[in-house]
Amino acid sequence: MKFNNKYQVLGSKVKFGKNVRIGDNTIIYDNTIIGNDTIIANDCVIGEPSSDYYYNENYTNKTTQIGDNCLIRSHAIIYNGNSIGNNLSTGHRIMLRENNNIGNNCKIGNYTELHGHVRIGNYSNLHSSVCIVENANIGNFVWIAPGTILTNDITPPSNNRKSPIVDDYTFIAVNCVILPGVRIGKHCLIGASTLVTKDVEDYSVCLGTPGKFIKDIRDIEIKNIKHYPWPNNFEQGMPWEGIGYENWIKTQNND
Numbered sequence: 001m002k003f004n005n006k007y008q009v010l011g012s013k014v015k016f017g018k019n020v021r022i023g024d025n026t027i028i029y030d031n032t033i034i035g036n037d038t039i040i041a042n043d044c045v046i047g048e049p050s051s052d053y054y055y056n057e058n059y060t061n062k063t064t065q066i067g068d069n070c071l072i073r074s075h076a077i078i079y080n081g082n083s084i085g086n087n088l089s090t091g092h093r094i095m096l097r098e099n100n101n102i103g104n105n106c107k108i109g110n111y112t113e114l115h116g117h118v119r120i121g122n123y124s125n126l127h128s129s130v131c132i133v134e135n136a137n138i139g140n141f142v143w144i145a146p147g148t149i150l151t152n153d154i155t156p157p158s159n160n161r162k163s164p165i166v167d168d169y170t171f172i173a174v175n176c177v178i179l180p181g182v183r184i185g186k187h188c189l190i191g192a193s194t195l196v197t198k199d200v201e202d203y204s205v206c207l208g209t210p211g212k213f214i215k216d217i218r219d220i221e222i223k224n225i226k227h228y229p230w231p232n233n234f235e236q237g238m239p240w241e242g243i244g245y246e247n248w249i250k251t252q253n254n255d
């Protein structure tokens with residue numbers, strides 16, 4: 001892939017790793033650190049300053065860290081203060097407000113927004129048009145399908161806020177709304193268009209408005225084979241690809 005190296009604005013205090021490629025019309029603000037082999041495509045803004053920058057002459061941008069081997073597609077806006085691990089792959093027009101902490105090997109789809117101070121573990125996959133409120137906590141290997149929204153204002157408009165938690169291996173289907181402060185446990189499946197109003201226990205399938213427990217996810221079969229926990233039956237792009245989840249998890253526990 002080739003960029004034309006035209007109309008880039010790169011701050012003097014930006015640190016570039018080896019073999020970083022930057023697209024046309026991209027702006028990178030000071031105090032951004034970009035890891036080796038990362039690609040930032042056309043028309044992106046990286047390290048976007050907070051509002052104070054526009055009014056305070058002594059403003060200093062917080063460090064924005066982007067790991068190795070990331071692919072950030074065009075029109076992404078990433079504010080200062082983000083910490084992003086290795087191998088992030090994004091769609092177009094993502095928007096990350098300040099101070100999110102994103103692990104390794106994550107994916108973030110087109111138009112998805114993180115509202116700041118969001119924590120995301122490793123290998124989590126947020127699809128298109130997902131909206132994650134400030135301070136939400138998303139675990140490892142979590143999937144969030146298009147159109148899902150996590151909320152945090154209990155009595156809007158107010159500062160009475162509590163952000164949701166989504167634990168490891170959970171899949172949230174399309175167009176769900178997760179109400180403030182809800183904890184969704186490990187290995188859950190939240191059905192399409194569910195309104196999650198209460199905590200969801202580990203291994204639950206939760207459906208409807210309001211969301212109700214309908215069954216234990218471990219009872220779901222496809223052609224007489226138990227499909228969940230899904231890592232036993234799905235390995236594309238996962239660290240257990242080719243060796244199986246059971247073998248992989250043993251290597252993790254030995255660490």
Ligand SMILES: CC(C)(COP(=O)(O)OP(=O)(O)OC[C@H]1O[C@@H](n2cnc3c(N)ncnc32)[C@H](O)[C@@H]1OP(=O)(O)O)[C@@H](O)C(=O)NCCC(=O)NCCS
Nearest residue numbers: 145146172173174189190191192193194205207208209214
């Ligand atoms: C969770 C899911 C798999 C459950 O579907 P299912 O296996 O058909 O569920 P069941 O057969 O156990 O259905 C139990 C009952 O709940 C209903 N139901 C199924 N999904 C529902 C949903 N999302 N919301 C409300 N009710 C639902 C069924 O009609 C059925 O009702 P009935 O007993 O009156 O006939 C499905 O709702 C879902 O969300 N699939 C994922 C779609 C998606 O977003 N994929 C990712 C992006 S492509």
